Amino acid sequence: MLTVYSTIVTVVTLLMVPYLLLNLRTIKFLKAQPVIAAQPTLAIIIAVRNEEEDIEKALQSLCNINYQNHQIIVVNDRSTDRTGEILARFNHPKLTVITLRSLPDGWLGKNNALYQGYLHSTADWLLFTDADVEFHPDAISRAFGYVEKHQLDHLSILPDVRSRSTLLNSILGTFSMMLMTVIRPWDARKPKRSGFIGVGAFNLLSRTAYEKVGTHIAIKLNPVDDAKLGKNIKQAGLRQDALSGKDYICLEWYKTIKQFRDGLMKNSFAMGNYSLYRTLFDISGALLFVALPLPVMLIFGDIAIRLMALLFLVVQILYFAVVPPNKWWYALMVPYAGFLMAYIVARSAFITLRQGGIYWRDTFYPLDALKKER
Numbered sequence: 001m002l003t004v005y006s007t008i009v010t011v012v013t014l015l016m017v018p019y020l021l022l023n024l025r026t027i028k029f030l031k032a033q034p035v036i037a038a039q040p041t042l043a044i045i046i047a048v049r050n051e052e053e054d055i056e057k058a059l060q061s062l063c064n065i066n067y068q069n070h071q072i073i074v075v076n077d078r079s080t081d082r083t084g085e086i087l088a089r090f091n092h093p094k095l096t097v098i099t100l101r102s103l104p105d106g107w108l109g110k111n112n113a114l115y116q117g118y119l120h121s122t123a124d125w126l127l128f129t130d131a132d133v134e135f136h137p138d139a140i141s142r143a144f145g146y147v148e149k150h151q152l153d154h155l156s157i158l159p160d161v162r163s164r165s166t167l168l169n170s171i172l173g174t175f176s177m178m179l180m181t182v183i184r185p186w187d188a189r190k191p192k193r194s195g196f197i198g199v200g201a202f203n204l205l206s207r208t209a210y211e212k213v214g215t216h217i218a219i220k221l222n223p224v225d226d227a228k229l230g231k232n233i234k235q236a237g238l239r240q241d242a243l244s245g246k247d248y249i250c251l252e253w254y255k256t257i258k259q260f261r262d263g264l265m266k267n268s269f270a271m272g273n274y275s276l277y278r279t280l281f282d283i284s285g286a287l288l289f290v291a292l293p294l295p296v297m298l299i300f301g302d303i304a305i306r307l308m309a310l311l312f313l314v315v316q317i318l319y320f321a322v323v324p325p326n327k328w329w330y331a332l333m334v335p336y337a338g339f340l341m342a343y344i345v346a347r348s349a350f351i352t353l354r355q356g357g358i359y360w361r362d363t364f365y366p367l368d369a370l371k372k373e374r
Helices: 002-024 055-063 083-089 109-119 139-150 166-183 207-212 215-219 225-235 257-265 276-291 293-300 303-322 328-355 367-373
Strands: 042-048 070-077 095-100 125-129 133-135 154-158 203-206 240-244 249-251 357-360 363-366
Touching: 002 166, 002 276, 002 293, 002 303, 042 055, 042 109, 042 139, 055 070, 055 083, 055 133, 070 083, 070 109, 083 095, 095 109, 109 215, 109 225, 125 207, 139 154, 139 203, 139 240, 154 225, 166 257, 166 276, 166 328, 203 207, 203 225, 215 225, 225 240, 257 328, 276 293, 276 328, 293 303, 293 328, 303 328, 328 357, 357 367, 363 367
Parallel strands: 042 070, 042 125, 070 095, 154 240
Antiparallel strands: 125 203, 133 249, 154 203, 357 363
16 A cells, blocks of 8 residues: 555656646746836735734835836725834825725625725726735836736736745745645636636736626635636636746745744635535645655655655755755755645634634634635
């Protein structure tokens, strides 16, 4: 049985790693795109709630972009920290701050805030982004250069995610590998493929496309609104694509492993569409193909199986050596990251079912209501 298992996971890895590497190479870099000549009107919409630690740096980067025909709409959603004070200090002619005092029934706070930003805009294009994202001055101009060249309705940028924690960076490497395998962003541009893209850090779409898919009203209770918006756009037959934002769209997603764990735990069950079958499938995949192969083969295998384990490890080392940030030793952290992801998915489902819903930004949302939107 161990020989069969070891053979399967090794073969799958030998096939999957080249598949990922070849397809990731097809995702172009934002910094390599041309700067657009004619600038369409753009509304940059940011939903913020208790973002005093990040909002000033992120907003300053937006105030310095090399793109004239834009407005910045920051929607302050019931913040209780110093976020409002920080926003009040900004005196920028293109900046509008909207303050929300209450949350309508049947809405997630962030989704409602983004929708309110849209209602206060008149631009032909919308950019939904987050309060912790830093923009290179040419990021918007180059994004529109790519949109114009390929006649897109929607463009997402895969951000350059960094953390001050070296250990968390290594875990993010495995998380990214697992995520790319599931969503397949390189297929977003292919109409006949199911792959899609939607990224909270950078979702740029035409006003027409946003309205065609029902705006945020269609996903008002979806905790993964960014991905769902991208999926709806793809299913509507609109043109979308993805670029790599290396050095141009940057953020520190989480600062510690605990933040990473707790952050993903809020929406992992939602990613599985609140399905126990899907959740069990995801947990099994994380354990059987990510967490367990290397330790099981090394500890319990004979010489032949340990040689397979060595091959398994070498292939993973090659992957992490090639994929930015080009840290080969991230491969050594794959088992730990796999166990962590399995725990997060399992714990997310358990907590959601036990309490009958989720807490999101201090507001409780019943599971029955979340499932209805599904």
